[in-house]
Amino acid sequence: MPRGKKFTAEQIIGKLREAEVGLAQGKTVPEVVRKLGVTEQTYERWKREYGGLRTDQAKRLKDLEKENARLKRLLADAELDKAILREAASGCRRRAQLNF
Numbered sequence: 001m002p003r004g005k006k007f008t009a010e011q012i013i014g015k016l017r018e019a020e021v022g023l024a025q026g027k028t029v030p031e032v033v034r035k036l037g038v039t040e041q042t043y044e045r046w047k048r049e050y051g052g053l054r055t056d057q058a059k060r061l062k063d064l065e066k067e068n069a070r071l072k073r074l075l076a077d078a079e080l081d082k083a084i085l086r087e088a089a090s091g092c093r094r095r096a097q098l099n100f
Contacts, residue, residue, distance in 0.1 A: 009058035012046050
């Protein structure tokens with residue numbers, strides 16, 4: 001199942017502000033999210049993640065999340081390399097013991 005649109009932090013903050021205006025005008029959440037073009041679930045997640053943040057703060061948060069994911073991938077690669085080297089080294093030790 002294909003995923004929906006990806007919105008930037010700035011777009012999400014803008015949509016949350018639009019939602020606040022609509023709700024203040026007496027519209028219901030289903031009406032507001034339909035106008036925004038997102039599901040209620042997405043709207044609620046956005047409120048949890050971005051509610052109360054300024055645009056620059058939201059962008060910084062997204063950048064930090066991306067950097068964190070990149071660093072986690074690098075760590076996983078390094079751990080894999082370490083395990084491979086450890087296994088190769090133990091094989092060399094076994095061969096050296098057999099030669100004596």
